[in-house]
Amino acid sequence: MTNWKLGLAGLALSSLGISALAAPTAQAAVLIIHAGRDEPPAAREERVVERRGYVWDSGHYGWRHHRYVWTRGRYLHARRGHEWVPGRWERHEDHHDWHRGEWRPHR
Numbered sequence: 001m002t003n004w005k006l007g008l009a010g011l012a013l014s015s016l017g018i019s020a021l022a023a024p025t026a027q028a029a030v031l032i033i034h035a036g037r038d039e040p041p042a043a044r045e046e047r048v049v050e051r052r053g054y055v056w057d058s059g060h061y062g063w064r065h066h067r068y069v070w071t072r073g074r075y076l077h078a079r080r081g082h083e084w085v086p087g088r089w090e091r092h093e094d095h096h097d098w099h100r101g102e103w104r105p106h107r
Contacts, residue, residue, distance in 0.1 A: 038068075040089045040096060046073050053077065055084040057101055079103050 040061045048056050059073035076084060087101040 039091075040068055044070060048073070051075055057084065058086055060087055060089075060098075063098065081106055 040063075043061070044059060046059050054075040055078050057074050057076050059071055061068040062071050063069075078084075082103040082105055085102055085104050088099050089096050090099060091097075
């Protein structure tokens with residue numbers, strides 16, 4: 001293979017690698033989990049200490065193995081020009097859906 005073909009193949013492969021790394025950030029919070037008919041338990045109270053440069057993502061109950069399981073809150077690195085919109089449970093017909101939290105640009 002000639003040098004220019006090798007260079008072109010390398011460029012194509014590196015482009016694929018970079019786009020694969022960027023893919024998770026492009027996903028929206030569209031993950032919807034159809035949980036049981038029982039309403040999720042009330043969120044637990046967590047002690048939050050304000051940290052500069054971070055945003056608090058509150059803990060929540062997730063639906064795993066046919067039951068609600070607590071997931072502790074965590075600090076997320078703040079993103080300039082964006083705000084963190086926390087995840088939420090919503091009632092939908094005869095079940096509850098979980099909408100994952102997401103970063104939204106400031107308006």
